[in-house]
């Protein structure tokens with residue numbers, strides 16, 4: 001199978017474009033952020049904003065930003081995650097690493113499997129207000145499926161608590177023609193109604209702004225896209241929580257690098273370790289969270 005790995009510049013960002021057979025993956029070194037993933041002529045699996053900007057120090061809208069060492073608003077995190085941050089500066093939303101330089105530490109092929117490993121050197125004791133030493137890596141494995149594995153290894157001499165997410169934006173035909181399977185019967189926190197805990201009944205369909213944290217999840221979720229007659233399957237490990245997000249009409253207007261009508265074309269399912277699923281690492285201990293993504297076309 002033909003495999004080609006090329007370094008390309010997208011405005012200010014160094015990116016890596018991997019072609020494997022008819023699949024194409026694009027990754028920015030900054031934030032180790034996957035930007036695009038497509039197979040053949042089919043619609044991309046991962047959504048990248050038409051208004052995305054490729055600037056240093058700024059997370060790109062779309063793809064798979066990495067939220068680490070906390071997800072979302074730090075003040076909504078478990079006390080141990082909050083306690084790890086010591087700064088007078090307000091805590092940035094979604095943690096500290098999504099717009100930092102990461103380094104491509106390794107690239108190799110094993111047969112026709114492509115493996116890339118990105119490392120965030122600053123996580124080893126140089127993050128502002130976060131006095132911990134954690135070896136943070138994202139391994140990208142591209143075979144017939146794409147697998148992303150985020151590993152945190154505590155190299156310091158004190159325990160550290162972390163919440164995180166692979167904030168994946170999926171491309172959909174029209175959010176109103178999409179449902180998510182695998183959530184039935186699971187508890188979720190409705191962040192749009194005072195963070196009340198509720199229970200999902202049936203598949204999730206979308207008819208307004210959605211921003212929910214699902215807990216106690218099974219390993220497999222799928223996006224059933226009736227418009228494109230496609231199913232996207234997500235299989236996770238090391239995670240039992242996920243954030244389901246669509247900004248809908250009003251919030252779309254307040255988001256950076258986001259067209260007013262882009263909410264129709266994307267859905268975030270963010271494989272996570274949040275709230276009660278956050279974790280603490282003892283010195284020397286490591287944790288890996290992964291998600292594997294593939295699609296079945298003409299499958300409905």
Ligand SMILES: O=P(O)(O)OC[C@H]1O[C@H](O)[C@H](O)[C@@H](O)[C@@H]1O
Pocket residue numbers: 072093094211212243244245255256268270
């Ligand atoms: O605009 P960002 O900082 O990238 O955040 C985008 C979104 O991320 C998550 O999905 C949160 O649950 C949302 O509340 C937030 O709006």
